[in-house]
Amino acid sequence: MIDWVSQLQARFPQRTRTSTAEFAVGGMRPAIALSPANNNEAAQIIGFAAQNKIPVIPCGRRTNQELLAPPPSDFLLISTRSMESLIHHEPGDMVATVQAGMRFYAFSDAIAAQGQWLPIDAPPGATIGGIVAANTHGPRAWGYGKLRDMILGMTVVNGDGVLRKCGAKVVKNVTGYSLDKLYIGSFGTLGLITEVTFKLRPLPAEGIFFEASFSTIAEGLSAMRAIAARNLPLEMVRVFKLRDERAMPKVVVCATGTHTELIRIENELRAAVPAVAFGDSDKEGHRSSAAQRSWVAGTRGYRRLKVFPMECGATLRFGCTSSRLDSALKVVEIHQRGHWSLGTTDGVIDISPLTAPEAARISSEFEKLSVNFAWENIVGVNIPNRWGAPRPEWALMKQIKSALDPAGIMNPGRFVV
Amino acid sequence: MPAPAGGWRFEQPVNAHGIPNYRALPAALLDALKSAVGPANVLTGRDETTVYDCDGLTLHKSPPGAVVFVKNAAEISAVVKACNTHNYPFIARGTGTGLSGGVIALNNAIVIELARMNRVLEVNIADRYAVVEPGVINASLTKACAAHALHFAPDPSSQGACTIGGNVAENSGGPHTLKYGVTINHILGIEAVLPNGEIVTFGGPAPMTPGYDLVGLFVGSEGTFGICTKAWCRLTPNPEAVKTLLAVFPTIDAASRAVTGIIGAGIVPAALELIDKHIIRAVESWLHLGFPLDAGAVLLIELDGLRDGLDALAERVMAVCTEHGCISVRVAKDNAERLLLWKARKQAFGAIGRICPSFYIQDGVIPRTRLPEMIAKIESLSKKYGLTVCNVFHAGDGNLHPIILFDEREPKQLDDALACNSEIMRTVVEMGGALSGEHGIGIEKLEFMPMVYNEDDLEGMSRVRDVFDPKRLSNPGKAVPSRKCWEVKGHEAPRLAFGVRKAHG
Numbered sequence: 001m002i003d004w005v006s007q008l009q010a011r012f013p014q015r016t017r018t019s020t021a022e023f024a025v026g027g028m029r030p031a032i033a034l035s036p037a038n039n040n041e042a043a044q045i046i047g048f049a050a051q052n053k054i055p056v057i058p059c060g061r062r063t064n065q066e067l068l069a070p071p072p073s074d075f076l077l078i079s080t081r082s083m084e085s086l087i088h089h090e091p092g093d094m095v096a097t098v099q100a101g102m103r104f105y106a107f108s109d110a111i112a113a114q115g116q117w118l119p120i121d122a123p124p125g126a127t128i129g130g131i132v133a134a135n136t137h138g139p140r141a142w143g144y145g146k147l148r149d150m151i152l153g154m155t156v157v158n159g160d161g162v163l164r165k166c167g168a169k170v171v172k173n174v175t176g177y178s179l180d181k182l183y184i185g186s187f188g189t190l191g192l193i194t195e196v197t198f199k200l201r202p203l204p205a206e207g208i209f210f211e212a213s214f215s216t217i218a219e220g221l222s223a224m225r226a227i228a229a230r231n232l233p234l235e236m237v238r239v240f241k242l243r244d245e246r247a248m249p250k251v252v253v254c255a256t257g258t259h260t261e262l263i264r265i266e267n268e269l270r271a272a273v274p275a276v277a278f279g280d281s282d283k284e285g286h287r288s289s290a291a292q293r294s295w296v297a298g299t300r301g302y303r304r305l306k307v308f309p310m311e312c313g314a315t316l317r318f319g320c321t322s323s324r325l326d327s328a329l330k331v332v333e334i335h336q337r338g339h340w341s342l343g344t345t346d347g348v349i350d351i352s353p354l355t356a357p358e359a360a361r362i363s364s365e366f367e368k369l370s371v372n373f374a375w376e377n378i379v380g381v382n383i384p385n386r387w388g389a390p391r392p393e394w395a396l397m398k399q400i401k402s403a404l405d406p407a408g409i410m411n412p413g414r415f416v417v
Numbered sequence: 418m419p420a421p422a423g424g425w426r427f428e429q430p431v432n433a434h435g436i437p438n439y440r441a442l443p444a445a446l447l448d449a450l451k452s453a454v455g456p457a458n459v460l461t462g463r464d465e466t467t468v469y470d471c472d473g474l475t476l477h478k479s480p481p482g483a484v485v486f487v488k489n490a491a492e493i494s495a496v497v498k499a500c501n502t503h504n505y506p507f508i509a510r511g512t513g514t515g516l517s518g519g520v521i522a523l524n525n526a527i528v529i530e531l532a533r534m535n536r537v538l539e540v541n542i543a544d545r546y547a548v549v550e551p552g553v554i555n556a557s558l559t560k561a562c563a564a565h566a567l568h569f570a571p572d573p574s575s576q577g578a579c580t581i582g583g584n585v586a587e588n589s590g591g592p593h594t595l596k597y598g599v600t601i602n603h604i605l606g607i608e609a610v611l612p613n614g615e616i617v618t619f620g621g622p623a624p625m626t627p628g629y630d631l632v633g634l635f636v637g638s639e640g641t642f643g644i645c646t647k648a649w650c651r652l653t654p655n656p657e658a659v660k661t662l663l664a665v666f667p668t669i670d671a672a673s674r675a676v677t678g679i680i681g682a683g684i685v686p687a688a689l690e691l692i693d694k695h696i697i698r699a700v701e702s703w704l705h706l707g708f709p710l711d712a713g714a715v716l717l718i719e720l721d722g723l724r725d726g727l728d729a730l731a732e733r734v735m736a737v738c739t740e741h742g743c744i745s746v747r748v749a750k751d752n753a754e755r756l757l758l759w760k761a762r763k764q765a766f767g768a769i770g771r772i773c774p775s776f777y778i779q780d781g782v783i784p785r786t787r788l789p790e791m792i793a794k795i796e797s798l799s800k801k802y803g804l805t806v807c808n809v810f811h812a813g814d815g816n817l818h819p820i821i822l823f824d825e826r827e828p829k830q831l832d833d834a835l836a837c838n839s840e841i842m843r844t845v846v847e848m849g850g851a852l853s854g855e856h857g858i859g860i861e862k863l864e865f866m867p868m869v870y871n872e873d874d875l876e877g878m879s880r881v882r883d884v885f886d887p888k889r890l891s892n893p894g895k896a897v898p899s900r901k902c903w904e905v906k907g908h909e910a911p912r913l914a915f916g917v918r919k920a921h922g
Contacts, residue, residue: 092681092786093815115683148633149602164877165870170782172599172814173851174588174637175858175869176897177878181601181633202683231654233722261726319625321544345624372625387627393617396884397629403880416628 002074004052005032008045015041015082023077025057026070030077035101037082039155039163039194046192047161049076050407056159057411058188060101060127064134067376068187068414069386078192080129086110087195088169095152095169097197100129116200119144119235129193135185140254142343143235147184150199154180158191159405169197182400188411190404204256207235210269210278213248217241217340220249221325226272227253228344232265236343243339243350253278312380313338313352314359318366318373319345331365350377359383387416442482442505442525449499450485450527458486469528472515473575474861476777476825481522486530490608490616490646493529497644498614500527500890508892509644511552511580514573515587516778517859519639523894529644531582537561538647545652546605546622551582551645558650567652570597573855574763585645588637590855592688592762595813596721597653599855601636608647609635612891622649634881639857640892642885656687656721660731661749663758664738668713669693669796669808673788675716675741676812680785682737684730688719689813690762696809699768700761708761712744716812717762765809766820773805773822777834781845782854785815794844795819802833816854817845843868858896866898 009016009032017023017033024030036042049056055075059065080101089096091114098107104122111117121138122131130136132154137146144150153167156179166179183193214220220239227237235254241247251273255265269278320328322344329347338350359381366373367388375386394416401417402408442461450459460466461483470478482505487493493509500507506526513520522528534550537558541547542565549558555576559568572591573579579589585607590599597603606620620632635642666672672691679689692700693714701708708715716738720730735746749755769776783791792808795817799806810818821837823830842852846868853862866875878897885891889899 090784090786092677093784094680094683095784145598145602148630149598158877162873162877164874166874166877168782168851168869169849170784170815170851170854172590172594172782172811172816172854174599174855175852175862176866176875177881178588178601178633178637179877179881181630182881184630184633186629202685231657257723258726258729260729261723264723264725317625320623321541321546323541323543324623370621370623372623372627374625374627391627393619393631394628396611396617396631399884400629400881403884404877 002031004048004054004076008032008034008048008076011048012036012041012045015045017079020077023059023062023079025059025062025065025075025077028071028073028075030057030071031074033077033079035079035082039157042078042083042157042192042194043161043163045076045078045161046157046159046409049409050159050161053407054409055412056192056409058129058133058192060130061103061125062130063123063126064130064136066378067134067374068411071414072412080127080192080194083194084127089114091116093171094200094202095171095197096200097153097169097195098128099195100127100132100193102128104128104131111200112203115203117203118150118198119201120147120150128196132184132193132196133186133188139236139238139252139341139343142237143233143254144201148181151180151184151196152199153197154183154193155195156183156191156193159401159407159410163194164191165195167197171199187415189401189415189417191410205258206262207254207256208262208266210253210266211250212273212276212278213250214276215248217249217329217336217342220251221329221342223251223273223276224342224344225322227251227269230268230272232268233257233261234265239340239342241340243337245337249340311353313350313354314378314381314383315376316347316349316351316362316373317376318347318371320369320371321345324369324371327369328366328371331362331369331371354381356382363388390416442527443503446499446503446505446527447483449502450483450496453495453499454485454487454492460484460486466528469510469513469522469530472513472518472520472859474516474518474521474859476775477518477521477860479521479523480525481528482525484528484530486533488533490610493610493644493646494614494616496527496529497610497612497891501612501614501888504888504890506890506893509551509582509586509640511583512554512578514575514579515583515859516780516856517587517853517861519587519857519859519892519895520583521860523860526893531580531644534582534646535580540565540652541622542567544622545654547650547652549581549648549650551580551585551648553581555579555581555584562652565652566655568655569650570603570653571600574766581648581650582645585636585648586638586640587855587857590811590814590816592690592717592719592811594811594816594855595689596685596687601633603651603653604632604636604648605651606649607632607635607645609643609645611643612886612888616646617643620649637857638885639859639896641882641896643891658724658727659687659719659721659755660727661755661758662716662718662720662731662734663708663747663749664716664718664735665709665712665744665746666714666716666738667742667744669792670713670789671742672714672716673792673812675738675743677786677788678737678741679718679734680813682733684734684737686718686734686813687721688717689811690717691715691808691810691812692717692762692765693808695805695807696765696768697761699772699807700764703768703771704760704764706757706761709745714808717758762809769807769820769822773824775823775825775831775834776807777821777823777838778856779817779819779821779838779841780853780856781842781850782814782816783845783848783850785813787848788812788815791817791844791848795841798837798840802837804830804833804837806837811854814854815850817841839865860895863895863898 535552
């Protein structure tokens with residue numbers, strides 16, 4: 001056994017998880033898995049790792065680990081699963097502070113009991129810390145914005161083992177640097193997020209869900225644009241196509257509001273795309289199967305489409321300006337068989353089979369078009385630059401990482417820094 | 418509650434690298450500045466530079482070493498590089514409307530004046546963004562895209578004068594922040610000159626820039642991470658319908674309870690502003706807008722969205738107001754009346770200037786459920802110090818703007834105003850609030866930072882600052898206090914307000 005493993009085991013016997021198989025990341029088992037019960041223990045563990053230059057992989061319920069490159073060998077896994085309390089929720093302030101290990105669904109249930117929600121979509125099981133570290137948000141970012149617009153403050157154990165807080169617990173704050181923005185989407189490379197404070201929203205009174213089928217993705221796109229152009233207060237409008245050659249592309253629209261507002265929205269939708277019949281609206285928002293995947297997300301989460309069985313493939317996630325979308329789609333149009341999900345400025349496409357030269361071609365075409373992208377869930381294909389070619393500002397990011405993780409132990413080699 | 422100051426210093430005779438503060442402008446630097454921007458664009462005479470001694474926080478003043486007018490990022494880069502060569506501090510300035518002393522040229526810094534970089538470079542309707550230079554006035558951007566029914570959402574009260582560059586530096590808010598968010602929620606990308614003179618771009622119009630969110634980090638860094646030279650601003654569609662209500666309350670307590678009630682009922686208005694009787698009287702005596710002089714306070718409530726839902730929403734809001742003792746509600750009949758109601762809010766600070774020689778505006782944010790308690794506390798402090806404290810603020814966000822009125826010429830009043838200010842700050846922190854919601858820390862609130870952040874928190878911020886500005890040349894002495902280890906032995910941290918004043922006579 002490695003020396004530091006036995007030392008950690010001796011120091012944190014209660015926190016050591018014996019079955020490391022259960023904590024495998026990218027098919028690799030950690031040398032030791034520890035689940036600290038509080039901020040201080042987390043700080044001690046990471047402090048120890050920093051002193052001994054041990055690679056640390058922070059994790060919640062491992063729903064987002066495949067978004068990163070595989071870990072180095074002999075790593076320490078630090079799990080937030082013993083830190084899963086709702087620390088504070090004051091409904092009158094519409095603010096909640098929650099420990100990073102709390103599952104998003106459990107958190108949603110707790111605040112829904114008080115008539116509030118955090119309008120993001122996340123995979124089942126995902127933890128608050130994981131969602132924030134991966135900057136997970138679903139299709140409803142279209143209507144509600146992204147996590148960055150909902151996070152007020154955070155507590156983080158940085159790579160030097162020091163617990164630091166940033167931001168605040170009130171809805172508006174410009175006190176000191178917004179390091180919380182830095183941690184959102186930093187994939188655990190700067191530290192372990194231990195607590196997050198969110199700005200919540202009131203649960204909507206009523207919701208509607210529409211879907212309409214089209215024979216081609218292009219037709220779906222033009223319907224989506226016609227709807228988006230009406231500036232309605234929608235939650236989302238998106239084109240989905242399942243991974244099935246016979247599957248028809250669908251435009252899915254979700255909206256919330258009062259009864260009168262929803263009637264108006266329904267009429268506008270029918271006027272925007274007159275030639276196509278939208279499916280019956282589902283005022284409960286809980287019945288249709290597509291709703292299960294998207295609209296229900298608010299209280300029950302976004303049921304991510306099952307990762308396809310494949311031998312070689314990957315998920316391509318990209319973002320571009322809406323006027324670039326057509327050019328971006330031209331680059332990937334030959335991969336029509338995969339699952340597609342398109343917004344007005346972003347897309348997620350599962351591509352399988354995928355070869356390394358084809359991935360390189362897509363990356364290079366996207367870079368020429370100023371389309372941002374990330375390759376995720378990579379299986380059986382070599383994609384060296386998951387986020388494209390290094391950019392000038394990455395040097396600055398590396399310096400920021402060195403400042404907050406001086407020993408370079410947090411998720412080393414797994415992200416752009 | 419940790420005591421302020423402690424190990425943190427707020428003014429140093431030397432900075433972290435032993436570079437002395439308060440120094441004369443080296444002749445070689447002046448030459449370098451002149452060759453960078455042309456001799457006609459460098460001001461050094463005190464008669465010309467005096468107007469650059471302070472911003473909206475007139476209590477603090479410091480003369481710039483020189484004022485440099487720049488036209489583009491390349492010139493800024495050249496000026497910044499020259500300053501680096503001479504280890505001389507610099508600071509960018511828009512129109513100086515800040516309220517926290519953020520653009521005061523501490524240590525006789527070079528002021529880089531951005532007023533000439535005032536072009537809207539692109540308005541992209543299809544993709545709903547605009548690219549602007551930092552000197553563009555906030556309201557001009559909205560004007561530039563008004564024909565397309567789009568606007569730039571952050572709307573500080575000073576929007577007719579403040580610049581986008583300043584909004585980016587301070588992460589400014591405004592009344593409509595409640596529904597639409599602050600500046601950071603509307604900035605897609607930044608081009609900046611870093612404190613070493615390098616020109617960089619963070620983010621951009623397309624989402625999903627890989628890596629850390631440097632735009633989020635840069636916005637609100639108060640000029641300490643560099644100078645924004647270009648910003649990609651998100652444009653927001655104008656709401657289809659707007660309803661503006663003026664709800665009149667007998668007391669400020671009743672009005673603040675109504676605010677807590679509205680938010681607690683799960684209603685998110687576009688704006689929810691509280692204006693107290695002092696402000697109403699000051700505004701009325703000047704502008705004669707027809708506000709009720711016998712009211713204890715009024716709430717200016719704006720609702721927007723689809724016209725279909727607005728009446729029902731307004732009824733819900735009015736029901737909450739009535740429940741809390743609202744005397745009457747005036748609904749703006751048309752846009753002209755709406756603008757009139759808003760005029761009272763936006764001109765409030767100007768009106769104060771007419772009734773009192775000096776005033777001190779605060780910017781603390783508290784949990785919204787604690788507004789009534791806070792209002793009572795402010796009233797008791799007002800009595801304790803015998804100073805009038807007016808309230809006109811973003812009530813829906815819990816973002817207070819208590820305005821302490823005093824006469825600067827009376828030393829006791831100035832002392833009392835500062836003491837009253839400290840007590841309000843302390844109460845904000847005790848309630849779990851933030852020191853500033855939109856004005857920034859600047860130099861004004863620096864001494865209070867250790868009340869909200871411990872040494873580790875501040876040291877973490879300091880580390881990030883070291884990445885951007887290891888020599889502490891970019892707007893030094895602002896935003897985040899510096900470390901104790903740089904302290905010169907025996908030099909006590911002076912009370913800030915007086916420290917700066919004394920240093921410059």
